[in-house]
Structures are given as structure tokens and as C-alpha cells.
Amino acid sequence: MDSNDIQLAKQGDQQLLAKRLKENYSFLVKYVWKMSGDEQLAYDVTQETLVKAIQKINQYKGKSSFSSWLIQIATHTYLDIKRKQNRAFTYEQSEAACLKRDEITDSMPAEWYDVQQALLQLEDQYRIPIVLKHYYGYDYEEIAQMTKAKTGTVKSRVHYGLKQLRKELGEHEG
């Protein structure tokens, strides 16, 4: 989204904003899906992200790309939803979530399946920076900005997360 587009969207060009949101829709769903391993949650978070983006379009300064800004909103929305869910999460529900995660990874070749499964085993605070860094290629500063954490914290979380991943995958290979 170039600066001219931003200005037009801020001035109320709804058609242009709708077009830009449509362009980023699949990207957003895939991001949340990869991050959570849950299809339904991916669509829910994306929908909420779109609503927030429409409401806060005036706060978008254009310092980062439009897709990065949307990812930032989606990450916070995902964490908020998870926090609310965790308050009332029963054992059966967590098992159902695991089964849901298995659905997309079942069709993948064994090695990638293991990687995705191991990644989904990590806590959000480690998984999200790894997904952003290694799936999407964002640098530490950008991730820090997106997750509202310090750059050093992001670095150490990625480092620890990768260490856990290596451990998990090593154990899998026996």
C-alpha cells in the first residue's frame, strides 16, 4: 500500500481500502493458521483483524508495510483471544484443539509434519517470533515492534525456541 493509497483510504476511499484488505486476506489467514494450527481460529482472528484495521486506519502511519501492520494487529488479536480462551479452557477442549491442529498437518510429508507439530508444541511467546522470523523473514526489530517486546527479548526467545525445536526434532529422530 503506497502513501497515496493510505491518504485516500484515510480520507474515506472505502473501495480502495476494501481492495487492499482483500489483497491481504489470504496472507492473513495463512499467517494465523500457521501460527495457531487452527483453521477456524485463523478465520475468526482474520475477521476481527479486518474490523480493527478498518477502525484504526487513521493510526496507520506507513512506517512499515500494510501487511506488516495487519500482521501486528492479527498477532495481538490472536493473543487476546487465546488469553480469553485459556480462562475457560477444559481438558476436552484442549484435546479437541490438538485434533484440529493434526488435521492440516496430516497431509504433509513426515519431516514437515514433525517440524510443524514441534512448532505448535512451543508456547506462543516462542512460536510467534520463530514464525515471523523464519517463515516470513522479518528482522528482530520488526518482530519486536509487532509483538511489543524488546529486540533483545525477541532474540533470546527465537534462540530458545529454536533450541527447543532442535531438541524435539532430535528426540523424534531418536
Add this chain to the structure above:
Amino acid sequence: MKDKKSIDSLLRTTAHQMDKEIEVEEPSLAYFTDLVQKETEAWYKRLWIELAFLWLTAVLCLSVLAISVVYAPLVFIGIQLLSVIVLFGYFLKESSRTVAWRS
């Protein structure tokens, strides 16, 4: 145990593979246009209500302040009268209960 390089490439390949595997049902442009229109309207409506509420509270606070500054003795007398009325009511209620016990 996997080294850093192989983990990197594995993660990249997994991401690429998942991008290919995931099929997203993307709504039409009309859906997004409708969503933008509805949410913008809802947002401005909420903003308007919040602003109106804020102004109302401000006007209310300022009015109370103005009244209490200009009519300070009146407010004082008003509070005293209110206290007397409440106390008198309480006295009447209690005395009637006492009479009832006596009888």
C-alpha cells in the same frame, strides 16, 4: 540433532509447503466493500455516542461546580434541610415502632 542451518531450511520448506497446502476461501470484493462501509458507520456512530457522553459529563460536572461556587450557602442549607428531613423521618418511624411495642 539438527544444526542451525538445517533447522532454518526445514522451517522455510515447511512454511512454503504449508502455503501450498492451505486453501483459503476468499470472499468477494463486494463482501469487503460492505464490511468496510458497515464498520466505518459503526465506528463513527460509537465515536459520536462516546463524544456526546463525554460532553454531557463535562457539562454536568461544570454545572455542579458552578452551582456550588455561586450558591455555596444555598447548597449548605439544602444539605442541612435534607439531613433534618431524613432524621425527622427516622425519628417518626422509630417512635411509631416504640408505641407499637408499648401497646
